[in-house]
Amino acid sequence: MKLRTELRGTALVIRVEERRIDAAVAIRFKDLMRDLVEARADRIILDLGQVEFLDSSGLGAVVAVRKMLSPGRQLELAAMTPTVARVLALTRMDSVFPLHAQIPDLPGPTAHHAG
Secondary structure (H helix, E strand, C coil): CCEEEEEECCEEEEEECCCEECCCCHHHHHHHHHHHCCCCCCEEEEECCCCCEECHHHHHHHHHHHHHCCCCCEEEEECCCHHHHHHHHHCCHHHCCCEECCCCCCCCCCEEEEC
């Protein structure tokens, strides 16, 4: 499971550099995300632009990450592929998470890697 992070102003952008978030990687994804979201960023933006498949285990892991965040912090999803967007719509998670068609325009990045 490869994740790349960029701190942009008060937002932490986490790019999933995998094609799938499924049962095979859901636990590893959640564990990596737990460590990454400890950073003091008000916004956590999960870049799903490379993710072509998200199953129920993967969706459960994303929801679990949302629940890890302290009050006042939120998990936003960005750059969803059509397949992932369809899963979010079918499960009504599109009404739970703030969604962005692309990564919002934020101050300059500082890149890091995890996984």
